[in-house]
Amino acid sequence: xxxxxxxxxxxxxxxxxxxxxxxxxxxxxxxxxxxxxxxxxxxxxxxxxxxxxxxxxxxxxxxxxxxxxxxxxxxxxxxxxxxxxxxxxxxxxxxxxxxxxxxxxxxxxxxxxxxxxxxxxxxxxxxxxxxxxxxxxxxxxxxxxxxx
Amino acid sequence: xxxxxxxxxxxxxxxxxxxxxxxxxxxxxxxxxxxxxxxxxxxxxxxxxxxxxxxxxxxxxxxxxxxxxxxxxx
Numbered sequence: 272x273x274x275x276x277x278x279x280x281x282x283x284x285x286x287x288x289x290x291x292x293x294x295x296x297x298x299x300x301x302x303x304x305x306x307x308x309x310x311x312x313x314x315x316x317x318x319x320x321x322x323x324x325x326x327x328x329x330x331x332x333x334x335x336x337x338x339x340x341x342x343x344x345x346x347x348x349x350x351x352x353x354x355x356x357x358x359x360x361x362x363x364x365x366x367x368x369x370x371x372x373x374x375x376x377x378x379x380x381x382x383x384x385x386x387x388x389x390x391x392x393x394x395x396x397x398x399x400x401x402x403x404x405x406x407x408x409x410x411x412x413x414x415x416x417x418x419x
Numbered sequence: 420x421x422x423x424x425x426x427x428x429x430x431x432x433x434x435x436x437x438x439x440x441x442x443x444x445x446x447x448x449x450x451x452x453x454x455x456x457x458x459x460x461x462x463x464x465x466x467x468x469x470x471x472x473x474x475x476x477x478x479x480x481x482x483x484x485x486x487x488x489x490x491x492x493x
Contacts (some may be wrong), residue, residue, distance in 0.1 A: 277466070284461055322467065337457050345422075358420035363450045364457030380421035381428035381435075388422075388446060395450040402423045403449040404432075406441040409477070410491045 272320050279303070279313045280322050283335055288369070291352050293332035293340055321413055334416070337364035349373030359403045366390040380404075422446075442486045452480055 272280075282302060286294040296314060300307040311330045317323040324334035326341075333341055334357055345356035347365040349372065356362030356375070366373030367390075375388040375398070388398030407418065423429045433440055444452070455476050459465060470489050477487045485492070 272467075281463055281465070284465075288461065320467065337453075337460065359422045360420050360449060360453055360456075363446075363453035364460070367454045367457040368460040370458070370461075377422050379424040379428055381423055381432035384424060386422050386424060388450075390450060393450075393454050395447045398446050400425075401446040402426065402429055403420065403444045403446055404423055404429055404441060405420045405444070405486075406438055408441070408486045409489045 272316055272322065275309075276313050276316050276320075276322075279310060280317055283317075283323065283332065287335050287338055288350075291354075293335055293338075296330050321416075324416055334361075337361035337368055344378045346376045347373050348376070360405075363388070363390065363395075367393070442482075442484075448480060452476070452482070455479070 279299060282299055283293055286292075286298075294302070296307050296310045299314075300310040303310065314323065314325060314330045314332070318325045323332055324336070325331060326333045333339070337356055337360075339345075339355045339357040339361065341355070343355050343357060345359065345362035347354040347356050347362050349366045350369040354365050356365055359377070362375045362377060372392070373390045375390075377386050377388070378384060379386055386398065386401055388401060389396045407414075421432070423432060429443060432438075456473075474489050477483070477489075
């Protein structure tokens with residue numbers, strides 16, 4: 272990643288917080304006053320560096336972790352918006368990233384029964400009896416981040 | 420990385436999915452990990468953490484088994 276990539280990444284995350292969605296390459300190119308292919312290349316470098324996750328064969332942003340832009344069971348109410356978390360870890364990470372309280376509406380992976388967790392001042396105040404399971408060992412998380 | 424309502428549901432989910440068990444955390448522990456892990460994600464000057472720093476975060480929560488090692492084993 273080069274200096275442009277860090278600037279682009281910052282723009283992506285600020286756009287996510289401001290608009291609730293990531294910017295397209297065209298929108299970012301316009302913001303930077305440059306051409307879209309240059310931004311597309313930057314998005315790809317950020318993806319390769321695990322600083323963003325793009326949809327397959329696309330420059331559309333799938334994840335700016337902990338935020339996710341595809342449907343999952345994990346809905347997080349925080350900072351005046353409803354967000355989507357990729358997984359249990361990211362769902363709990365959204366209040367942290369936003370430095371605010373949050374409520375997580377999710378479901379049991381086994382039975383689909385609704386589960387609710389809440390974070391206040393960084394502490395889990397609801398859902399303490401819920402379990403979280405990670406199948407993939409840490410050294411292989413990025414082999415297939417969608418499955419992880 | 421999924422939420423489950425109980426140990427019974429966890430075991431049923433693993434069995435029905437044919438999954439080898441990974442690591443189970445309580446929600447308070449995962450929340451503490453998430454709080455530390457994601458806290459600086461929106462910092463304007465964000466730079467990627469080194470593997471060593473990320474590993475130290477896991478270590479600080481006693482997540483020290485082979486499962487939690489970020490580097491591939493030699």
